[in-house]
Amino acid sequence: MDLELSDTLKKVIDGLSDQFSDSFIEVYQSTGDTFVRVEADAVVDICKYLKSTHHFIYLNDLFGTDRFTSEERFEVVYNLISLRDRERLFLKVRLPEEDPRLESVADIWKSASWMEREVYDMFGVHFDNHPDFRRIFMPEDYEYHPMRKEFPLLGIPGSIELPSTTPDTE
Amino acid sequence: MKTKNISDQVDPKFFKEHQKKLYQSLEDKHTTIEMQDDDPLNTEMVLNMGPQHPATHGVLRLILQLNGELIQKAKVDIGYLHRGVEKIAENKTYQEFMPYTDRMDYLSPYSNNVALCTAVEKIADVEVPERAHYIRMIGCELARISSHLLWLGTMVMDAGAVSFFIWTFREREKLYDIFDHIGGHRFTISHARIGGVANDLTDDAMSLIKEFVNDFPQELEDFHNLLDRNRIFFDRNREVGVLTPERALEIGATGPTLRASGYAYDIRDFAPYARYDDVDFEIPTRMEGDNLARYYVRMEEMQQSIRIIQQCLDKLPKGPVRTDNAKQAYPSKDEVYYSMEGMIHDFMMTDIGICPPEGAESYHAVEGPKGELGYFIQSDGTGHPWRLKINSPSFKNLQALEDMLDGEMVADTVVIIGGVDPVMGEADK
Numbered sequence: 001m002d003l004e005l006s007d008t009l010k011k012v013i014d015g016l017s018d019q020f021s022d023s024f025i026e027v028y029q030s031t032g033d034t035f036v037r038v039e040a041d042a043v044v045d046i047c048k049y050l051k052s053t054h055h056f057i058y059l060n061d062l063f064g065t066d067r068f069t070s071e072e073r074f075e076v077v078y079n080l081i082s083l084r085d086r087e088r089l090f091l092k093v094r095l096p097e098e099d100p101r102l103e104s105v106a107d108i109w110k111s112a113s114w115m116e117r118e119v120y121d122m123f124g125v126h127f128d129n130h131p132d133f134r135r136i137f138m139p140e141d142y143e144y145h146p147m148r149k150e151f152p153l154l155g156i157p158g159s160i161e162l163p164s165t166t167p168d169t170e
Numbered sequence: 171m172k173t174k175n176i177s178d179q180v181d182p183k184f185f186k187e188h189q190k191k192l193y194q195s196l197e198d199k200h201t202t203i204e205m206q207d208d209d210p211l212n213t214e215m216v217l218n219m220g221p222q223h224p225a226t227h228g229v230l231r232l233i234l235q236l237n238g239e240l241i242q243k244a245k246v247d248i249g250y251l252h253r254g255v256e257k258i259a260e261n262k263t264y265q266e267f268m269p270y271t272d273r274m275d276y277l278s279p280y281s282n283n284v285a286l287c288t289a290v291e292k293i294a295d296v297e298v299p300e301r302a303h304y305i306r307m308i309g310c311e312l313a314r315i316s317s318h319l320l321w322l323g324t325m326v327m328d329a330g331a332v333s334f335f336i337w338t339f340r341e342r343e344k345l346y347d348i349f350d351h352i353g354g355h356r357f358t359i360s361h362a363r364i365g366g367v368a369n370d371l372t373d374d375a376m377s378l379i380k381e382f383v384n385d386f387p388q389e390l391e392d393f394h395n396l397l398d399r400n401r402i403f404f405d406r407n408r409e410v411g412v413l414t415p416e417r418a419l420e421i422g423a424t425g426p427t428l429r430a431s432g433y434a435y436d437i438r439d440f441a442p443y444a445r446y447d448d449v450d451f452e453i454p455t456r457m458e459g460d461n462l463a464r465y466y467v468r469m470e471e472m473q474q475s476i477r478i479i480q481q482c483l484d485k486l487p488k489g490p491v492r493t494d495n496a497k498q499a500y501p502s503k504d505e506v507y508y509s510m511e512g513m514i515h516d517f518m519m520t521d522i523g524i525c526p527p528e529g530a531e532s533y534h535a536v537e538g539p540k541g542e543l544g545y546f547i548q549s550d551g552t553g554h555p556w557r558l559k560i561n562s563p564s565f566k567n568l569q570a571l572e573d574m575l576d577g578e579m580v581a582d583t584v585v586i587i588g589g590v591d592p593v594m595g596e597a598d599k
Contacts, residue, residue, distance in 0.1 A: 031532040033533050115422075137248065153257060
């Protein structure tokens with residue numbers, strides 16, 4: 001597939017495939033957005049490289065997806081923005097179903113802290129070296145990860161105790 | 171942290187009876203205070219604000235570690251409103267999900283509608299008629315004014331002035347009337363449709379918009395006159411909740427919160443959607459990063475919105491308001507009522523919906539009143555999104571809030587929350 005890349009993105013892709021030839025898996029475009037898929041264990045180095053060399057100083061979003069039946073089930077997507085070059089780049093890693101684990105990028109962009117917590121909460125992906133690793137939306141003692149595909153839309157009855165509706169009779 | 175039995179956990183050293191009574195009376199209130207044991211003068215304490223508190227603009231819980239009146243550390247606890255909209259989206263067709271977007275940032279439903287529509291149009295490659303783009307821009311900018319007006323009213327109320335809130339609501343009332351004429355609803359209008367908008371602007375709506383655009387700049391001027399030189403408002407906002415430029419970017423602030431810290435990052439300029447590249451407007455920015463800067467940025471944004479609406483009204487082209495392809499958009503109601511094919515297509519659109527190509531991924535963002543509002547869609551070729559991720563501005567701004575509160579005075583907490591303008595419906599997605 002031919003890629004229609006701007007000059008800056010071309011430079012970024014070339015730089016990535018040069019510097020991280022072992023971890024660079026593929027680059028593709030879908031409806032005008034550029035996605036780069038890399039190996040999970042190199043993600044911190046690649047993020048550092050993108051931030052320092054290509055000025056992707058703004059981490060716009062970080063989220064997970066569930067590929068369910070596929071080999072590597074979970075996907076974590078980094079939505080990066082370079083304000084100087086006015087470019088947006090999506091960085092992707094795939095993780096196995098068993099014990100999905102990834103290195104945290106909260107040291108590189110502070111904003112990753114809450115976003116990684118959200119990915120953990122919704123998909124159960126663990127982030128190592130995270131400064132404050134907790135659930136964010138669901139209570140801490142909740143044992144499911146609601147955005148996984150097998151989690152039913154109606155929830156699991158009795159999965160969490162609701163507070164008493166009559167506080168006086170506690 | 172427990173909300174009951176405070177008196178069991180504290181060990182008063184002075185005036186024991188008196189303090190016990192005080193704690194007891196506290197127990198039934200919404201605020202819980204926990205004293206540190208090794209602090210004889212009780213200057214250090216942990217203060218729980220919320221989750222339900224008039225100043226938290228929804229269900230937001232703040233846990234503040236105080237030293238006297240100074241906030242040493244602050245933690246924000248969200249999730250009290252979790253409604254699982256992303257999960258719902260995976261089980262609905264794209265058009266069926268539209269009313270849910272209204273209820274995300276319920277202060278500016280129109281922007282949210284447009285955000286979802288443009289994202290779906292991008293992934294499914296739907297062409298939108300020119301006139302619909304301009305109607306959407308008018309709607310979005312009206313929604314921005316509406317949202318900023320509510321922010322202005324509540325923020326000034328948080329700073330101590332109540333009647334101002336009524337005045338901004340008087341203006342919002344006019345906007346509701348306009349939305350009533352545009353889409354048939356006052357609050358959650360769901361007017362944008364995939365492939366265009368639900369219906370054309372009526373003459374009534376047009377004259378109301380024109381009247382509003384004429385009158386509102388004077389109102390805005392009056393608001394400026396009242397607040398800009400108001401000693402109380404000025405002093406309560408200047409150098410309060412400072413977010414330095416580096417910090418703002420690092421912590422991922424967006425929208426007016428980021429622009430008040432010096433970065434002119436605006437999706438309308440960064441990646442123009444609709445016809446924003448055809449109209450002239452400025453992106454207000456400030457360098458100070460304090461609450462006053464955020465106030466100025468939003469006030470100027472309202473002015474720019476009026477400017478954009480005026481240009482849209484001048485340029486508004488004639489033509490259809492929705493694409494005429496039954497596989498991509500709803501047919502008009504005339505067709506539905508009077509032709510069999512129209513009815514079938516209407517059913518098909520609701521039931522099966524629009525099917526983007528299999529394996530397609532797309533991200534599209536619009537500039538909502540609170541910042542970048544983006545929709546990431548992964549399609550598996552059916553009418554339901556396989557994954558729909560909402561990149562909501564309030565979530566990112568709240569994380570910045572956690573950072574901003576450290577080192578501030580406890581009395582300024584409500585003003586800072588007001589200045590950041592979070593909507594919990596959007597943060598707890």
